[in-house]
Amino acid sequence: MLKLHYAIICLLYGHLSETMAFPSILSNINWMAGVESPDSFEWPQITIPTKRETAPNGSTIIWVIQDTYEGSTFFDTFDFYTGPDPTNFVDQQTAFNDGLAYVTSDNQVIMRGDNTTQLAYGVNRSSVRIASQAQYNMGLFILDLNMAPWGCGATTFFQTVGNGPWPYTGEIDIIEGVHDNEYNQVTWHTAPEQTNGTDNLQCNAFINDNAGCGVTEWSHASYGPLFDEANGGVFAMKWDENGIAVCTFIHPIGGEPVAELTTQSCNITNYFVNHSIIFGDWAGNSYATSNCPGTCESILMDPANFINASWIINSLSVYKQAWWQDSGTSSATRAHPITNLKTIGWIISTIIFFQIVHVSL
Numbered sequence: 001m002l003k004l005h006y007a008i009i010c011l012l013y014g015h016l017s018e019t020m021a022f023p024s025i026l027s028n029i030n031w032m033a034g035v036e037s038p039d040s041f042e043w044p045q046i047t048i049p050t051k052r053e054t055a056p057n058g059s060t061i062i063w064v065i066q067d068t069y070e071g072s073t074f075f076d077t078f079d080f081y082t083g084p085d086p087t088n089f090v091d092q093q094t095a096f097n098d099g100l101a102y103v104t105s106d107n108q109v110i111m112r113g114d115n116t117t118q119l120a121y122g123v124n125r126s127s128v129r130i131a132s133q134a135q136y137n138m139g140l141f142i143l144d145l146n147m148a149p150w151g152c153g154a155t156t157f158f159q160t161v162g163n164g165p166w167p168y169t170g171e172i173d174i175i176e177g178v179h180d181n182e183y184n185q186v187t188w189h190t191a192p193e194q195t196n197g198t199d200n201l202q203c204n205a206f207i208n209d210n211a212g213c214g215v216t217e218w219s220h221a222s223y224g225p226l227f228d229e230a231n232g233g234v235f236a237m238k239w240d241e242n243g244i245a246v247c248t249f250i251h252p253i254g255g256e257p258v259a260e261l262t263t264q265s266c267n268i269t270n271y272f273v274n275h276s277i278i279f280g281d282w283a284g285n286s287y288a289t290s291n292c293p294g295t296c297e298s299i300l301m302d303p304a305n306f307i308n309a310s311w312i313i314n315s316l317s318v319y320k321q322a323w324w325q326d327s328g329t330s331s332a333t334r335a336h337p338i339t340n341l342k343t344i345g346w347i348i349s350t351i352i353f354f355q356i357v358h359v360s361l
Contacts, residue, residue, distance in 0.1 A: 088124040111310070112128070123300070141239070142317045148227065149311060151180060151307075174237050183220055213261070
């Protein structure tokens with residue numbers, strides 16, 4: 001599969017070209033070497049970006065790997081949420097014992113709602129919600145998955161949420177799907193804010209029933225049965241000082257970002273702070289407006305209604321900004337040093353090479 005390769009192509013060559021710089025040695029690399037593309041897919045025309053963003057210290061900005069969540073160690077740096085909630089979120093040991101969270105022999109990460117227990121009326125079904133121990137202020141987040149939960153009675157999210165009183169440190173919903181709909185929604189939630197002295201109400205979580213400012217994707221394969229039938233895809237979010245953009249890639253298609261929040265409409269660095277990565281589902285009053293039969297309580301009773309309420313995750317990668325000094329041998333990242341141009345070039349080419357190899361096997 002080439003899903004993750006499409007994400008890297010879009011984010012590293014396309015939308016991020018305004019904020020990235022590549023060493024000239026990379027322009028000679030044959031990015032398609034050893035990769036056989038599907039007959040139905042036309043590779044985009046790609047050129048190495050020439051425009052760079054210059055930091056105040058005279059350096060330019062690239063992206064390097066920060067954290068990788070995958071395989072047998074996936075759950076090691078996530079915490080299981082068990083706080084009060086209409087959904088019955090279970091702790092880590094219960095999730096493992098009951099088969100609600102595990103890693104397969106081929107390193108796919110599974111999280112699901114209980115789909116085996118017949119419940120009494122009014123009893124909440126067990127499910128899993130996890131949050132990363134790491135917190136992020138900006139980054140490039142790439143989630144490669146084969147399936148996201150869907151179906152009547154199942155609502156799902158992949159998001160980043162600030163570690164302060166909600167919503168004052170912000171929330172970014174990268175995947176948000178409800179019941180049996182077929183369209184993913186990207187949504188931002190913030191505290192009340194002003195732009196040039198005028199109230200900016202679009203993302204204010206305290207109005208419009210906490211609707212936030214959302215963008216519904218155009219593709220009916222961005223969430224639900226068609227997304228899963230296509231063997232999933234990749235969701236990628238770039239968050240930096242210039243804004244927050246989300247790309248979706250349903251195999252084998254991709255394209256421009258499906259949603260973007262810019263600094264013209266929101267003070268990004270003020271309203272999005274110290275975010276953890278969260279997978280899970282949520283309970284709300286949405287069932288009455290869905291196309292699902294009966295009532296939410298009756299749907300919850302039958303485990304057969306939740307056979308599709310599962311995550312199948314291949315990997316989640318987080319990249320961070322690095323500063324590349326044009327005129328000297330020293331440079332710095334926002335978290336650790338990168339010593340020279342040769343090292344930076346090796347990191348970037350290695351990231352792309354291994355992503356191509358990984359998804360094409």
